Amino acid sequence: MDPLLKKVKNLFNYLMSHLFKLCFSSLMVAIAMEASRLSKQDLYNFYLYIQNNLTSLTIFSLSLALVCALYLMARPKPVYLVDFSCYLPPSHLKTSIHKIMHHVRLVRESGRWKLESDYLMDFCEKILERSGLGQETYIPEGLQTVPLQQSLAVSRKETEEVIIGAVDNLFRNTGISPSDVGILVVNSSTFNPTPSLSTILVNKFKLRDNIKSLNLGGMGCSAGVIAIDVAKNLLQVQRNSYALVVSTENITQNLYIGNNKSMLVTNCLFRIGGAAVLLSNRSKDRKRAKYELVHTVRVHTGADDRSYECATQEEDEDGIVGVTLSKDLPMVAARTLKINIATLGPLVLPISEKFHFFVRYLRKKFINPKIKHYIPDFKLAFEHFCIHAGGRALIDEMEKNLHLTPLDVEASRMTLHRFGNTSSSSIWYELAYTEAKGRMKKGDRIWQIALGSGFKCNSSVWVALHNVKPSANNPWEECLHKYPVEIDIDPKE
Template sequence: MTSVNVKLLYHYVLTNLFNLCLFPLTAFLVGKASRLTTNDLHQFYSYLQHNLITVTLFFAFTVFGSILYIVTRPKPVYLVDYSCYLPPPQLSCSVSKVMDIFYQIRKADPSRDEAWDDPSSLDFLRKIQERSGLGDETYGPQGLRQVPPQKTFAAAREETEQVIIGALENLFENTKVNPREIGILVVNSSLFNPTPSLSAMVVNTFKLRSNIRSFNLGGMGCSAGIIAIDLAKDLLHVHKNTYALVVSTENITHSIYAGNNRSMMVSNCLFRMGGAAILLSNKPGDRRRSKYKLAHTVRTHTGADDQSFRCVRQEDDERGKIGVCLSKDLTGVAGRTVKKNIATLGPLVLPLSEKFLFLVAFIAKKLLKDKIKHSYVPDFKLAINHFCIHAGGRAVIDVLEKNLGLSPVDVEASRSTLHRFGNTSSSSIWYELAYIEAKGRMKKGNKVWQIALGSGFKCNSAVWVALSNVKPSTKSPWEHCIDRYPVEINSDSSKSEVRVQNGRS
């Protein structure tokens, strides 16, 4: 018997231990009851009559406790639907087009000093671009495609308004919800935060009501989408019978880097145009038409540690140009933060068999210390059916795939999203969820884990439960290209290739 079969048997026995013990206990009680005589029943009724007050109090406390539990427990939060923005075809950017944009940005820089120009910088960008896992169909904003590129505030605002309004119009059209029914609004954009705020822009564009509870989250990185969901969840537990609207996006025009600092140039190769709008509800009547129910949100912040705090940082380079610097410590920080996050999430979602193994391994490591170097990694595939790992880059996906013991199909949605849309920051996990739906893999009762990493440093998770066999929404971002995926990365040539793989869907 293989070790895999032994573990599956162990998992089955421990998970169904209660049912396995209940059967013989029930049989024993039935056998006892069948041997009860008429005299035994009379004695039992007599006992109840002489202890009527005790029985009544017990029954009253049971009813009162049940009612109190039903009234005070948090109401379910439903995900009615969501929409991922799909830019028009004319904004598509091949690798060569992206390189041309970088060249034009540097050429048009009025403060450019040729003495400071590093001729190898564009070659460095090209190599990073080709090895990034991004394909030739990602999207870039209109302002940066012009010659010379427009890095103006107006161009940045135009990009963000185009993404947010496009996603919301499709969401409202699909759900048939009147914008004035929205009671809670949360918008997150890390680097672009104009005045009036982006949340105010949404209120103005769609004429939302004056008493809406509106929030604008800035500077919280790629994991801000889960933070926005968590905030909306808490608000829905307080404000009854309403909708919450969450909008997640990032701006490319405003945050593009034009200098020679290579630790800042990497982000130019990964981030692309995109955004998502999510409609949540706490109305009991919306359960039947909703796609998912929110099961758990777990937020982990390791910013108290200086290394974690500084590993992703927006700052000036030596020439005074603003960019986002990615530290060499990023991978290590991400790994440690993810471990803390899953240590909190694990007890919430893992079956009893994995909790027991984790506890035994934890105690053994504490007692033996140096003799056990590696902690036990729970098998999350026993509890989670689908994984949406933030498409931050190939390295991020590779690390989490290895550390969580996932298979290639488990990270397929993440790699495909990175290839097709690039790193769209906090909205990438929604493009990944749309991919799983487009492949027809989301079945009733399935659990999906969204895990996002962001500056600060943060790791945030959300677990959803499918309420039905989920079909892709109208105008899904994968509607016209899902048959060409998954992607395979050719590690020899460092370039990605798309291969049609029939039968994988």
């Protein structure tokens, strides 16, 4: 875009965004100028008018006060994010692509994983090399042994270490007592033992017996935003309360050891991770909270068969359980994302972008149907983007379709590189990265967006209440100096 045209557009956007303030200021100036011209006789007449209509003015004032009070009581309570914590696995669980492939060969030779051909081995290696994952992601201990350990006990141990570690660090950082938590929402898509994961946390931290506890399962990588939305709704009906939201996924039990290519892909992307988030509706927490929740938008296209079947946990032809990714996945994801954006856009975009969209819509409908739809500039609505680190291709498509810059998607790419796809918790590692880089300023707006099986696309929008500094034990503390790193991209892909 021409620099002069860009400046004109930015000026227009500013004027349109602040139109109400400019008009109100002009009106106040006009009223002040008129008031300065009033004579003593005019002021005396105004005083007499008030005296003669005191009863009417009193009734009007009381009615106005009642309306304002009813409005304040009926409007949604603000929901604040006091703090959050991302789990950092121990260093002995770090693994490289070379180490992963070496271990796969050992497991294959032991007979536990009967890969039919070297072609499938090459396929896995290519996926790993092109995935955007780095050489220091984390694999569970049970999957680094020969033979593999995928029992329920080992799987439970992995998840307990993640969620308890994240929650324990959150309580230390915030200084609140576990007994102050009135709402608990835990989400894990494919690992849901009995007692539930939420019950594990209730038992470990001795949470109170009247806690509102929920355990969300089978909802995919976008379940973290769903959990936030559920907690937000519960905070609207429970006064002066804290809500604890915990997002994770289990890797141990979900490793696929069959020969179906579409099921092998998930093995290459998913890694250990989890996050704990503390929300509050207490007005006194506003001063110390990091963010305020502004919007949540949830889109579910599961009524369509292609959406419903695009990511399915099932048995392969040999009876081995895995997650099948259908060829319709890119199309379904794009369509669901489009619906989410169409819903979110009117809530967050400045008037100028809505105007551009409306004009293009009219031109397309009545003048030239071949004109492309106007893609709003979401950089005018958000300063930071936390796009679910589901894979390099997903981030590439989001960057392209939303016209984002490499800096806009840096947090997502670096999270994928450093921690891999940690499912529903990835958006919190991305927010932690932005904080660690010192980029989060007062008033900045953050868009967290995630896609998941079903098919779902969910968004949450936050605004920073002050210049945000990283909390203690931020997962990027020890490696931040290495990032951002250059990620090789093959132009032929």
